[in-house]
Structure formats: structure tokens, C-alpha cells
Amino acid sequence: MADLRRSPLYDRHVDLGAKLAGFGGWEMPIEYAGRGVLAEHQAVRGAVGVFDVSHLGKAEVAGPGAADFVNACLTNDLGRIAPGQAQYTLCCDDNGGVVDDLIVYLFSADRVLLVPNAANNAEVVARLAAAAPPEITVTDRHTAYGVLAVQGPAAPELVAALGLPTDGAYMSYAEADWKGHPVIVCRSGYTGERGYELLPAWDDSPALWDALLAAGEPLGVSPAGLGARDTLRTEMGYPLHGQDLSPSISPVQARSGWAVGWAKERFWGRDALLAEREAGAARLLWGLRSTSRAIPRPHMAVTSAAGEPLGEVTSGTFSPTLREGIGLALLARGVAEGDTVNVDVRGRPSPMTVVRPPFVPSSPR
């Protein structure tokens, strides 16, 4: 197995007693000593949490018409946003499977920054580079920027305390200055709370992390690991690539069609996705809410009350907010909201209710 790569904040995580684990090829903090997933989750819902997500990919596409080129490849329509805004989009293959979901920062018509998932950065870069005309360059910039996510109701106050701009609209970003160092400040996140994703230069990340934790102390800030990131995003029903979206799970199935510019003439996977949308997806992503103490986990089989196979769980965890098991599952067409299904929890058929996420109220805007 290849060596795990390390974030610029690796030493900080070790000092905080983090439990570290491999994630997408990177050694990242799962939870912190003396806190843990539940406390970190509650800090984000009730105050503010700071996540190191520097493992996320970064790639730059530059050259005349760079934005138009990206728009002809990825699913969402960059025509819906202007420079200074970011957009959630998908990189599909010709079959409509999802190679990755990612954020595009539109700097100008000639320059965009992509933030793919850590494990998929190289693949997204390779596909774009192979398709790019000679005047457009696609560059892997994985270690050009760190990424710190500041999330929670007190996030605006914390980011403002560092003198960074906080008044942008949801999914807009500013190229700001922090003590003479450039930082991109985007109103975005993966928790369902109001928040920001900060992109400092890779080497500036530790100083910014320290400043956030210090300034956040009176606000009840907590460092938050990838464990809490997963429970928070699952409560929102946000898909995770590799579980709820994948090369074998299309955006039509995952209800991510809102991130597809259906009217565009060109994007990867267009024909297959239009056909699937027209025909109706054979399976759809639903939320599951456990009605017992059982907790759904990925790959558990789901059956109807009568015992017919319906599909499988793609994400599942304990909801710290609801204090019960929740999950996402790809279920056969015909399943409806409010249905009771059975999840095979290690041999025990466990009843769960089919719901539409989010599981708890969402307030990212």
C-alpha cells in the first residue's frame, strides 16, 4: 500500500491527540482526544467547528475559454453563475456514472479552480487534460491550497474575528487578505450549517488554523474531524462520492439532477443521462429512519415488508441530533415516502421508515 499523504496540519492533529486514519489516500483526523464525534457534531450544530479538509483535491484549468471548456465537460451549467461564485457539479463518464462530484470556483472566463474529492483529483485532472484543446492547460494543484471548513451558527462571527469577509451570498467567494496572505473565503460547506470554506496557501494553513481555534475559544469552537463531517452530512442527506454517488450510481438515481445543466448541448454523459431521465430511474436514493435501536450501515440489504429485495443502504450512521439510526439507500422504483422497509442489520430484519432528507432542518444559507 502506498504511503498516506499528510495535510499541512498533520502536526496540529497529532498535538490535539487526533485519531488518524487513511481517507482517500490521505492520513486525516477522524476525531480529537477529549471530544469525539458526538461532541464535535454538537459543536457544529450549536456553535462552530473547524475542519481540516486539505486532503480535498485542487486543480486549475486556465487558458482562453477555460470556463467554456469545463462547461462542455462537467454536468452543471456555469452559465448559471458569474465570476466570484462557486458551483457544485459532477464529472460523469459516457454512461452517466459519476467519476466525481466537485466544486468549481469561477475566477474568469479564462480560469477556474476545481475542488474534487481527494481520491479522484488525479482522475478528474487526467480526463480534463485528455480532452483539453492545446491552448488550455489543466494543472494538478493538490498541495497549492489547504482547505479549512468553518461551520456552524457562530461561523460568521469567527471568520469576521479574523478580519475576513463574511457577507457574501451562499456559494459566493471572495479573494481576501489575511495578514498579508491570500485566502479564498467561500460561503459553502458540507454540514447543513451556515459556514465557510477557507483556502489559504498550503504553507499558510497552520497559522490560519491556530488563529481560528484561538479566536473561536469564546465562541465554543471545536476542531472537528471527518467522523463528525460524516454524521453532519448524513443528517442533511448530502451524498458522499464512493457511497451514494459512484461510477455505478448516476445523478438521476441519486437525485442530483439539480446539478446537471439539462439544457446544455454538451457535457460528459449527456446522452445516457437524458435517456435515463426520460425512461425514469430504476432506483432512487431515499432516506431511512430507524424505528428501533438498529443503525443502518453501507451495503446492508433492504427488503419490503413482504420480503422482496428493494436495494441496499449506501450510507448509514447514528444521528447525534435525532439520537437514532439514519441512512441513505438506493431503492427500487415504486418505493414511496412513508413506506416501512426492513434493513438486514447483521441478520436481524430491522424496520425503517422511508423519508426524504434532510433528517434535521438545514440552514446553510
Next chain:
Amino acid sequence: MFPDDLKYTREHEWIRLTDSTARVGITAYAQEALGDIVFVSLPDVGTEVSAGDSFGEVESTKSVSELYAPAGGAVAARNEALTGAPELVNADPYGDGWLVEITVADASGLDGLLSADEYAEHVKEH
């Protein structure tokens, strides 16, 4: 971290033997590795278990760990407090976070249990 007056299994349970009753829990190492425990599934009182049988589960936000009976016998008591407060296993794994008591009918498995020092060595190897 590993009290001297307890015996241990390689599966990270501790056993306190009083006459023929074995109180069973999971070790500080095990609860730390699992993280926040959110659900504990235990057998009903009266259930007969054989040494080595899976008799329950401890589930955290991230993962599930099976519990294995260190000795054969009948379940004499289970820690009902864990239904409402599974976090007791994290907070006090050797005290209020105990799991079950077994009336030992077959003590043969007890000979293979580890001392605190042996268990500490076992953990270090992982």
C-alpha cells in the same frame, strides 16, 4: 488503564470473577478504539451462552464490535442503565459501564484469560 484485579480476553473484554459470577465489560482500550458508543445490545437475563459465543454488540457512531462470552453459563444480569446511557461504557468502562453478569457453569475457558500485564502486552502488539 488495565486494573490488576481483572482478567482479560484477547477480544478486549474484562472479567471480574466473584465466586461463580463473572461480570463482563469491555476494556478502556476497546472503548477508546470504538469512539462514542451509541448502542449496546445485550442478551436477556436467563439466556444460556457458551464460551466464545457472540452474545451482543457494542456500536459506536462509526463501527460495530461483537461481544464474546468469556465463559459458559446463564446471563444473570445485564446493565439496564446502558439502554438510556450507552456512553457509560466510554466514561467508566470498568465501573458503571459494565455489560452483563454470567453465572459460570463451565469455567474451562477462564484458564486462558490474560492478566492485566499480559493484556497490556497484547494491546501493544496491535
